[in-house]
Amino acid sequence: MSKSIMMGALAALGAALVVVHPAAGATSAELLKCQKSLESGIRSFTGYEATKVLGCTEKIVNCKLANEIDAVDPTACLAAASTACSGAPTQVSDAQTTRRDKVVLKCGLIPFMELEQFVAGLGFFNVASACGAGDATALVTCIFADSRCSTEHQVFIIDPRAQDSLTTAGVAGSFPCVGP
Amino acid sequence: MKIRQIAWFLPLALLATSAVPPSVRGDSATLTNAKACRKAVDKQGRNYAKKRLKLLLGCVDKLLKCEVLLEVDGTNANSCRSKAEDSCVKTIGPASDSSLSKSGNIFATIAGTACLPFGTAAMESNAAGGLWYGNDGTCGGSGDIPTLLACLRGEIDVRVDTLVGEVKPRASLLLDSTSLGVDFPNVPRPPTVTVVISATAPASGVLVNPGTINVPQGSALKFTGDATTLPCGGPGMSGRVTITVGTGSTAQQRTIREPWGPNEAAVFGPYIVSGDQPYTLDYKDMSCNDTTSGTVHTP
Numbered sequence: 001m002s003k004s005i006m007m008g009a010l011a012a013l014g015a016a017l018v019v020v021h022p023a024a025g026a027t028s029a030e031l032l033k034c035q036k037s038l039e040s041g042i043r044s045f046t047g048y049e050a051t052k053v054l055g056c057t058e059k060i061v062n063c064k065l066a067n068e069i070d071a072v073d074p075t076a077c078l079a080a081a082s083t084a085c086s087g088a089p090t091q092v093s094d095a096q097t098t099r100r101d102k103v104v105l106k107c108g109l110i111p112f113m114e115l116e117q118f119v120a121g122l123g124f125f126n127v128a129s130a131c132g133a134g135d136a137t138a139l140v141t142c143i144f145a146d147s148r149c150s151t152e153h154q155v156f157i158i159d160p161r162a163q164d165s166l167t168t169a170g171v172a173g174s175f176p177c178v179g180p
Numbered sequence: 181m182k183i184r185q186i187a188w189f190l191p192l193a194l195l196a197t198s199a200v201p202p203s204v205r206g207d208s209a210t211l212t213n214a215k216a217c218r219k220a221v222d223k224q225g226r227n228y229a230k231k232r233l234k235l236l237l238g239c240v241d242k243l244l245k246c247e248v249l250l251e252v253d254g255t256n257a258n259s260c261r262s263k264a265e266d267s268c269v270k271t272i273g274p275a276s277d278s279s280l281s282k283s284g285n286i287f288a289t290i291a292g293t294a295c296l297p298f299g300t301a302a303m304e305s306n307a308a309g310g311l312w313y314g315n316d317g318t319c320g321g322s323g324d325i326p327t328l329l330a331c332l333r334g335e336i337d338v339r340v341d342t343l344v345g346e347v348k349p350r351a352s353l354l355l356d357s358t359s360l361g362v363d364f365p366n367v368p369r370p371p372t373v374t375v376v377i378s379a380t381a382p383a384s385g386v387l388v389n390p391g392t393i394n395v396p397q398g399s400a401l402k403f404t405g406d407a408t409t410l411p412c413g414g415p416g417m418s419g420r421v422t423i424t425v426g427t428g429s430t431a432q433q434r435t436i437r438e439p440w441g442p443n444e445a446a447v448f449g450p451y452i453v454s455g456d457q458p459y460t461l462d463y464k465d466m467s468c469n470d471t472t473s474g475t476v477h478t479p
Contacts, residue, residue, distance in 0.1 A: 028252040032245055035348065039237045042347050046233065050226050058222060062215060068308035069211040118370075118400075118450045119432065120251035123349040125452040126370055126398045143346055150343045157335045158225035159218070160312040180317060 026110040034107035034115070035122055038140065041099040045144065046151045048095050053155050053162070053175060056085035060165035082169045089174030092148075100144045108136045115139065152177035210309070213298040218311055220294030221332070228287040229336050235280050236344045236351070236364070239268035243354040254429070265358045274363055288329050295325050303328065341366035353400065353447055370450045371399040377421055377436075377461055378406035383413045385468030387461055392475045400450040401425070401476060403461075405440030412468035419465030423448075425476055426457045438465070451478045 026034075063077035107115065112135055116125040124139060131142035155162050156178050163179050166172035207215070246260035271279045295303060300323065304314035314320040319331035344351050345368035352369045355361040373395045380386045395401050403423050410419060417438040424433045425448045434446035451457075460473040 026252075028248045031248050031252065035244065036241065038347055039241065042343070043230075043233055043237065046343075047230050050229070054222050054226060058219065061218065065211060065214050065218075065309065066207065069214060070208050117452050118350060118353070119430070120248070123353075123370075123450070125349075125450065127346055127349050129398060146346055147343055150339050154225075154229050154336055154339050157316070157332055157339070158222055158229075160315045164312075180315075 026114045030106075030109055031114065031122060034103075034110055037103045037106035038143065041103045042143065042147045045095055045099045046147050049092050049148060049151045050155060052088045052092055053152065053166070053178065054159060056081075056088050056169060056171070057155070057159050057162040057165035059084055060168050061159070061161050064161075064165070064168070078168065085166075085169035085171055089171050092174070096144055096148060100140055103140045103144075104137050107140055110136065112136055112139075149177035153179070156180065210298075210302075214302065214309065214311065217291075217295035217298040217303060220291045221311075221329070224287040224291045225332065225336060228283055228333065229340055231283040232280060232337065232340045233344065235271045235283070236341065236367075237348060239264075239272050239360075240344065240348045240351040240354055242267055243358070244348065244350055247350070247354065261357075265360075268358060268360055272360060272363075284333060287333060288326065291329055292325050295329075300325050300328060338366045342368060356445075356447065369400075371396070372402045372447070373399055374402045374404065376404050376406050377410070377463075379409040379463075379468075379470075382409050383411065383468070384409065385412055385463075385465075385470055387463050387470045387472045389472045390461075390474055392477050393459070394477050394479065395449065395451050397452055397454065397478055398450055401448040403434075403436060403446045403448075404442055405436055405438075405444060407440040410440050410463075410465065411438065412465035414466045416466075419463075419468075421464075422462040423459065424462075425449075425459045448476075451476070454478050 059081035060078065063074045063081055066072040066077065067074040112128075114121045115136060116128055117123070118125065127143065128134075128139050131139060131146075133139040133142050152175050155175075159165075163172060166175055166178055172178065242264035243261070246257040246264055249255040249260065250257040269275075269278070273280075275281060276285075298311075302309070303311045303325070304320060304322070306312050306314045313322075313328060313332075316332075316335075318335060319328055322328035322331050341364055349370075352361065352364075352367045355364055355367060356369075373393065375390050375393055377390070378388050380388055393401065403421070405419075405421060410421075412419060419438040419440070420435050422433065422435045423446050424431055426432055432448050434448070436444045436446050438444075455478055457476045457478075458473060459476050460471060463470045463472075
């Protein structure tokens with residue numbers, strides 16, 4: 001078994017344990033670690049997704065522009081680009097899960113009430129209410145899902161042809177927030 | 181010898197030319213310009229969004245640390261707050277040399293330069309060969325490239341700032357406690373109940389008791405001062421109201437000062453637990469002194 005698989009298995013086990021056994025009262029260090037971990041995880045994931053999706057759309061749109069402007073046959077170009085894009089949905093989903101689990105490891109240590117409260121807490125009450133989240137795992141999962149959607153909207157702002165490109169590549173269904 | 185080399189080279193060169201895919205063989209100037217523009221907006225837009233997220237979260241992190249250390253450990257936050265705000269002003273402040281301003285300028289300059297040869301009309305064209313920015317309901321009608329890019333940047337700002345508020349829900353309150361909050365209106369604010377502290381008549385020096393203040397769960401409580409009745413007369417702007425909510429080690433205290441008005445505010449909470457907490461308003465201005473108290477009720 002590779003080291004990364006071992007680490008993943010340990011992380012998953014740890015996540016399960018910490019969700020079940022949050023501490024009786026979080027220290028300031030635990031609160032700040034949770035918040036920092038969430039920040040790092042979201043930044044890393046959103047950066048990764050933007051790179052993956054825009055990388056895919058760039059390949060497709062370049063084929064289409066060459067066809068539309070220079071009348072170049074796009075068949076081979078689009079086939080190659082679509083193949084390159086085909087792994088993106090799984091890669092992005094895997095990245096989301098991995099990073100989310102790391103955050104749950106840190107934030108699951110903290111009683112949910114302390115994640116929610118604004119004073120001596122992190123203030124997630126309204127976020128948790130909007131998410132319908134009743135524990136740290138559900139809350140973090142929801143925040144990652146929302147960050148993914150936000151990133152996909154940004155992709156569409158940057159590249160208004162992105163939705164069309166992803167449709168051409170056959171992966172638009174995996175990135176439903178790429179749109180207005 | 182020379183002729184033999186040419187005899188070998190010529191057919192190979194011809195073969196190589198015919199094997200080169202059309203795109204490598206040479207794009208038209210229009211295609212080259214379209215690709216360059218698209219690539220620049222793509223790369224610079226992504227870099228800008230990433231940088232904005234990093235800078236905002238970084239600033240909020242510094243501000244948050246001061247408050248958590250105070251609230252959990254009782255560590256004095258004054259020096260920490262001051263250092264954190266100085267750092268935030270340098271990174272996300274409105275000055276042209278802040279990190280955030282520079283990042284925005286890089287996006288505008290590099291993407292603007294790259295898109296100039298392709299042109300605004302082609303960028304906004306929704307037809308074949310265009311970049312389809314005309315489909316953008318907000319930015320589509322921009323008349324020139326700098327306006328279009330500034331508009332796109334504004335759209336990115338909204339998305340990023342909203343995300344900041346979800347990842348760090350105390351962000352808006354922390355930013356609002358500094359001079360920077362006004363520059364980030366899209367960081368979501370919690371619902372807020374506002375109480376305007378006033379006197380019974382101009383310069384009366386007698387506070388109106390706000391009575392029981394109802395604050396729903398998840399809402400913050402904001403106090404401001406009434407500019408008409410609170411000034412106590414005389415020169416200077418020395419008036420202040422010190423507000424305390426709660427008791428013991430969990431009590432929060434803030435002071436608002438003259439000049440009174442909506443921009444001078446003290447925010448408490450938001451409160452998430454049902455219950456009652458006492459509050460006290462302690463008013464001082466020249467010869468005027470008064471104290472009043474009541475209850476903050478969260479249903």
